Amino acid sequence: MCDGHYDKRDKIIKICTDSFLPTEVLLLQSVLQENFGIISKMHSNGYKDKNQYRIYIPRLEAIKVKYIIKEYLINSMLYKIGE
DSSP states (O other): OOSEEEETTTTEEEEOOTTSOHHHHHHHHHHHHHHHOOOOEEEEOSOTTSOOEEEEEOHHHHHHHHHHHGGGSOGGGGGGGTO
C-alpha cells in the first residue's frame, strides 16, 4: 500500500510506477480506464537522465478511486486517499 500517495495541495493521486517500462505504465492506465472508468495521465518523475514515469490521477478521477477502494483500506492507510 505504499507505492503511491495523495497530494493534498492538488488533490490528486500519484501512483509510483518508476520501475515500470513506459509500455507497462500505459497498460496499467488502460486497465484503470477499461475496468474502472478512471482516466489517468503518465508523467515523468522529474529525473532527466532516467526514463521513469508515474501515473497521475486527476482530482475528479481521484474521487472515483476513493469511492472504489475506501472500503478495502485499513484505517491507518486512509491518508493515502486524502481521508
